[in-house]
Amino acid sequence: VNGCTPVYLLSHHPKLSKKVFELKVNQALRKAENHPFNSIILLEAQKLLTQYGYAFQLEIGDRKIYEDYLAFKQDYLDASKSFSSALVLGKNSLRIKYPEIDQWLLNPDRIKIKFEIQHIPNLYWTAASIGGLIKAGKGSPETIVLLPQIRSLLYTALEIDPSWGNGRIYTALISYTMSEFPTSREKIESVKYYFDEAVRLSNGTDAGPFVAYAESVSIKNQDKEEFIRLLNKAVTIPSTDDEEINLQNHIAGNHAKWLLSRTDELFY
Structure with a gap:
C-alpha cells in the first residue's frame, strides 16, 4: 500500500483507498489536536477532512439516493459532521494570524482584514468546507445562511492572486x-x-x-x-x-x- 499512489488505489482498490484516506485524515486530526496553534498543521487537517467529505461521503452518498435512501441520508449526515469539523479547523487556523476572522466572516464590509498571499489556501479550503456543509445539509436554513461567507472568502482570495x-x-x-x-x-x-x-x-x-x-x-x-x-x-x-x-x-x-x-x- 505504501508504494501505491492515491490515484492507483482509487482506481483499482476503492474500498482500500477509503480506508487509507481515513487513516491519513485521522493521523492529521491527531496531529492538529496536539498542535492547536500551528496554522499549517490545522490547515492540512482541514484540507484532508474536506477532501474526504467530498470524495468518499457526498460522492458515495449520491450514488445511493435511489437504491438505499437510509444509507444515503447517513452518508450525508457523516459528511455534514466532517465539514463542520473541517470548518472549525479552518477558522482556528485563520484565527492564529487574524483574530478578527469570525467577525469578518459575519460582516466583511465593516471589519477590514488585509490577508497575506500565503493564506490563500486557508481562504480557499474554508470556502470549500462551508460549501460541503451546505451541500450535506441539502440547503437547510442553518447552512444556507453561510453562503455569503463563501463569496467573501473566494473573492478575497481572487483579489490577492x-x-x-x-x-x-x-x-x-x-x-x-x-x-x-x-x-x-x-x-x-x-x-x-x-x-x-x-x-x-x-x-x-x-x-x-x-x-x-x-x-x-x-x-x-x-x-x-x-x-x-x-x-x-x-x-x-x-x-x-x-x-x-x-x-x-x-x-x-x-x-x-x-x-x-x-x-x-x-x-x-
Missing part, C-alpha cells in the same frame, strides 16, 4: 455563483468567464472546471450536447507529474462518469 492553484478559485466560483438565486444572463456570462479563466490558468489539465460548468450551467440551460462534451473532456484529461492534480482529476472524473450515467434523467 487570481492565478492561485492554476485557476482553482475560478472553478469554485462557477459552482458558487450558480448556487445564488436568482440566476440571470449576467451571472451566466460571469460563470462563462470563470470557466474560461480556470481552463486557461490550468492549461486544460484540470477536470474541475469542465465538471463544474456541466453540472451548474449545462443542466440549468438544458444543453445536453454541451453537457456530454464537457464531461467527456473531463474523463479523458491525461495524468500529469503533479500527484495532487491527478487525485483531483480522478475524483472529478468519477463524478463526471456518474453524471453521464444520469444524462437521460437530467435532460427532458
